[in-house]
Amino acid sequence: MPVKIAVNGYGTIGKRIVDAVLSNKDFRLVGIAKYRVDYSAYLAARKGIPIYVPRERASEFREAGLEPHGYVDYLFEEADLIYDASPGGKGAGNKKIYESYGKPGVFQGGEEPGVAELSYSTLCNFEEALNKKYVRVVSCNTTGMLRLLCTLHREYGVKRALSVIIRRAADPKEDQRGPVNSILLDPPSIPSHHGLDARTVAPWLDIVTAAAVVPTTLMHMQFIEVELSTQVNRGDVVELLDGINRFLLVESASTGIDSTSKVMELARDSGRPRGDIYENIVFIDSLSINASRLYLFQGIHQESIVIPENIDVAYAMLGIESDPLKVMERVDSTLGIGGLRRFISPHGYIQIGGAP
Amino acid sequence: MPVKIAVNGYGTIGKRIVDAVLSNKDFRLVGIAKYRVDYSAYLAARKGIPIYVPRERASEFREAGLEPHGYVDYLFEEADLIYDASPGGKGAGNKKIYESYGKPGVFQGGEEPGVAELSYSTLCNFEEALNKKYVRVVSCNTTGMLRLLCTLHREYGVKRALSVIIRRAADPKEDQRGPVNSILLDPPSIPSHHGLDARTVAPWLDIVTAAAVVPTTLMHMQFIEVELSTQVNRGDVVELLDGINRFLLVESASTGIDSTSKVMELARDSGRPRGDIYENIVFIDSLSINASRLYLFQGIHQESIVIPENIDVAYAMLGIESDPLKVMERVDSTLGIGGLRRFISPHGYIQIGGAP
Known part of the structure; x- marks a missing residue:
């Protein structure tokens, strides 16, 4: 029942x-x-x-x-x-x-x-x-960070993490929030509260976060650096994340999708209600590994994640x-999580904004 | 002559x-x-x-x-x-x-x-x-990074550095550039060219940089993480940077200045030609030190630095x-570099945008 x-x-x-x-x-x-x-x-x-x-x-x-x-x-x-x-x-x-x-x-x-x-x-x-x-x-940014960090921790062990969060200023409907033409440190101190919030879920997590608000409404963008306990292979990380529907891996070179607005266009074209994106959008061209340090950018749709x-x-x-x-x-x-993949897979990808 | x-x-x-x-x-x-x-x-x-x-x-x-x-x-x-x-x-x-x-x-x-x-x-x-x-x-972002990193290196030794650059989309006069409502990875890969460019000046520098463009025209914002060769005291770093005119240390709590637009207002009010800011704007409330790791945000005025x-x-x-x-x-x-200090010193600071 x-x-x-x-x-x-x-x-x-x-x-x-x-x-x-x-x-x-x-x-x-x-x-x-x-x-x-x-x-x-x-x-x-x-x-x-x-x-x-x-x-x-x-x-x-x-x-x-x-x-x-x-x-x-x-x-x-x-x-x-x-x-x-x-x-x-x-x-x-x-x-x-x-x-x-x-x-x-x-x-x-x-x-x-x-x-x-x-x-x-x-x-x-x-x-x-x-x-x-x-x-x-937990909130949108913390949810996005934790999906990634807990997944990496379970597989490889996370020794230390850093996130710089480029936050959207307002949701699309909010016409009274700013900034309009500024980069606002929120807070102007480091660390921001996001790391503390992440530790309410994952107390083992050694993380520093910093955040700035920018004049856009569509998505947050997180830069992530993770120091893993073991040396890892880039291909293995791609495979790991690609195996979990909560991550949508977007290859910029083949799809031309390299920004939050292009991701939103994909969601709108796909028929998602309200153009929502429940997945962490991992820009895999940015996923790079230097010894045991992993770097990437991921987009977070604040309204729906x-x-x-x-x-x-x-x-x-x-x-x-x-x-x-x-x-x-x-x-x-x-x-319908997982369903966006078919729009951007190497075998049937779409291109937005012309040639990659 | x-x-x-x-x-x-x-x-x-x-x-x-x-x-x-x-x-x-x-x-x-x-x-x-x-x-x-x-x-x-x-x-x-x-x-x-x-x-x-x-x-x-x-x-x-x-x-x-x-x-x-x-x-x-x-x-x-x-x-x-x-x-x-x-x-x-x-x-x-x-x-x-x-x-x-x-x-x-x-x-x-x-x-x-x-x-x-x-x-x-x-x-x-x-x-x-x-x-x-x-x-x-070298270019504006590289100049801003190198002023800081070379100063820290000379004093303490820099083992490793990371910068996430939140770039302005266009200069104020440029009405044909974007993005208008997006966070654009530029490039969508990591590292960005900024670290390579910094090494043309400072080949000893071990640095990773990443960059995203956001819809604002005023200044770039750089998040910086530096791993120093020695443990340092926050007060000593503040004193070091404050002793060099190319850095303007802005305390957000006492001045209310916590964004690029508020920094620009200071420059305009001070009578600087074109509202130019030649200094690295170091938001010192963000300057934090965790063992030998130093974190801060600094604003970079792309047109004049x-x-x-x-x-x-x-x-x-x-x-x-x-x-x-x-x-x-x-x-x-x-x-007139150094002259903005009197507007924001603890003894004669101004407040922008109301109470801190």
């Missing part, structure tokens, strides 16, 4: 979790909690998604022509698992509500680690999430499936 | 060299060579700068209302030193012309290293430029002065 899901919030993350839940037969969406009448409320209504509202707000929704499906207390009562997709920082308050209903909850990376029993990333610590009640899926991990973790928390490989296979197939 | 200078080209670099020469009593500007009637030709004329043109182009200039001061052959004949500030890649052809007049020449970083006897950066190899006839001043080195090198090539410290003191004082 499918697991009943409530999604608290319908913003950037919430609406994507909803779509992922709807596409997966292991889950059934009870509905979403909405607190304000806005574009996303109408969007949900048009899509036939049940909207639950606080009792005291019901008239506001009715006046706006949005008949609520019910009240949020029913939604939380009915659900087996609640996704907290509220604005960052509201999770701790919401947790008390979820606890009052005795329901498990998945929080997002904008919350303090203390909100949950465990900070989580599938390729690092799926097993630790088994039967946990409150889990925090955490969605697979959000779904994965439900399998662990609710004890549906305890093998992370089976869980990823299931989640990847429902989200 | 002042040294007679010709400047071949009057673009981004050429016009700044001209202004630096005009501000320095050790030099006398004979004039500039211009090949086309355009905005910068009128600009030079308005500023009273003697314009020399090819014989066959003289009528074109006259028809445009620009009476040439003379022909380029006279300019090159008359000069003691020629600055090649022509578009990148034209230097090799021009060198043959300079040779035909028997005149020494300074080339820019856009030329192949082979164009000159020596690739140059003052804080690295001033002495090697003494009495050389053809010298190449190479100007001091262009002037310095003339002192060496022409044998005017053989002590680099005296040369830098002289050049810095004519360009």
